[in-house]
Amino acid sequence: MRTRAAVLWPGEPQWSIDEITLDPPGVGEVLVRMVATGLCHSDDHLRRGGYPEIRLPIIGGHEGAGVVEAVGPGVRRIRVCDHVVLSVPLPPCGDCAPCLDGRPYFCERGALLGQGFQVSDGTARHHARGQDLGVFVFLGTFAEHTVVSEKNCVRVEPGLPLELACTIGCAGVTGWGAVLNTAEVRPGDVVVVAGVGGIGANAVQAACFAGARAVVAVDPVPFKRQIAMKLGATLTATTLDDALPAVRDLTHGRMANTVVMTMAAGDGRLLESALSLVGKRGRVVVVNVHPAEETAATISLRNLQSFEKQVVGCLAGSWDGRKGIAFLADLHHAGRYDLDSIVTRTYDSLADVTTGYHDQAAGTIVRGVVRLSA
Ligand SMILES: [Zn+2]
Ligand SMILES: [Zn+2]
Incomplete structure (x- = not known):
């Protein structure tokens, strides 16, 4: 079939909206009409x-939701007309050592990314x-249709608005997973979230849900700090250093847990x-992507050792994305997860991908979503 996608071509600096040819789904694959992408x-x-x-040319996007239009041979779990949220980072094989x-x-299939x-x-x-x-990430959600593994698809109730639910796939699972799985936040903890974008806005909610007694949201943009307060943050700061005195006061000098x-x-x-913001056995969870060439950071190794501080990385919320999506869809259904406040702007067509990233860089949105079909 013919469809449209936002493609990154070698030597071209911007997303190109191309008409593409899409083959029918193969064994274990499904054709998804995309409704929205984050x-x-x-x-x-x-x-x-x-x-x-990562090899180019490539279709971008890895945070999507849509409706299944066709299934390939051997597909058992997913049916035509199912509403699905697509999961990251990959459909696990279930058999390798990490699985x-x-x-x-x-999963070692990640080598194919x-x-x-x-x-x-x-x-x-x-x-x-x-x-x-x-x-991108075996999904390519910047497309009006795509073909993915059925194992990337998590069926959700038709009542869940897909233009909100698409953000669960990456921002939701990563933000909540970072707090619940990687940071292991416990009731009574003090949590600092540095950066209120799509993932940070989810992390703030997750920290509240996990029972943190204080959640400090750090962001230089006033509008994002307001969203964080709406989502349950107890106080905000413009920089990590500005948060220091507040965290010290909150904790009688013992500092944050995470x-x-x-x-x-x-x-x-x-x-x-x-x-500096975490206390004894405090944990800094690095979720944001660093530049590939960055290899240096200056830290007090003495404090790291003496206070058993920890710096840990976090990939996709240290979670099976399928499990995370199902958990968060249920939480939304129960009225315990605010997606509306995270998606601060919805764009109307694939051609708006570039505009959306421009707005993101300007700090005028928390999570932008592009609507791909009705
Ligand atoms: Zn595996
Ligand atoms: Zn992502």
């Missing part, structure tokens, strides 16, 4: 060359300008400020 920072990192290991170790997000073709058999379903197109780093891009120069 605009995650990682796609902008990709456009800026932040993932040199067996309970870490499906580290760089070539970007179908996770099922390594061939392409998407084509344009006489070339095979990759799909800092979750969810900024637009990581910056090693801020790591010491983040570590």
Whole structure:
């Protein structure tokens, strides 16, 4: 079939809206009519060359939701007309060492992410300008239709608005997972969330849900700090250093249990400020993507050792995305998860992807969503 997608071509600096040819779904795959895609920072990192290991041309987007229009041979769980939210980081094989170790997000199939073709058999379903197109994170949600593994699809109730639910796939699962799984926030903790974008806004809600007695949201943009307060933050600050006296007061000098780093891009120069905000056995969780070439950070190693401080990375919320999506869809249904306040702007067509990232860089949105079909 013919459809349209936002493609990143070698040597072209911006997303190109191309008409593409899409093959029918193969074994274990489904054709999804995309209803909406979220605009995650990682796609902008990709456009800026932040993932040199990923082959171009590629269809962007990895935060999507839609309606299944066709299923390939051998598909058992998903049916035509199902409403689905697509999961990241990959459909796990279930058999490799990380999968067996309970870490499906580290599945060894991840080695195929760089070539970007179908996770099922390594061939392409998407084509344009006489070339095979990759799909970012095995999804390629910047498209009006895409073909993905059925294992990437989490069925949700038809009543859940897909233009909100699409953001659960990456921002929701990552923000909540970082707090619940990686940081292991417990009732009574003090949590700092650094950066109120899509992931940070989710992390603030997750920290409240987990029972944090104080949630400090850090962001230089006043409108984002307001959203954080609406989502349950107890106080805000413009920078990590500005948060220091407030956290000290809140904790009688014992400092926070956790800092979750969810900024637009990581910056090693801020790591010491983040570590200064946590107390004994405090944990700094690095969720934001750092530039590929960044290798340095200056921190007090003495404090790290003496106070058993921890710096830990977090990929996709240390979670099986499918489990995270189901959890959050249920939470939304129960009225315990505010998606409306996170999606601060919805754009009307694929051509708005570039505008959306422009707005994101200008700090005028928390999470932008592009509507791809009705
Ligand atoms: Zn993402
Ligand atoms: Zn595996």
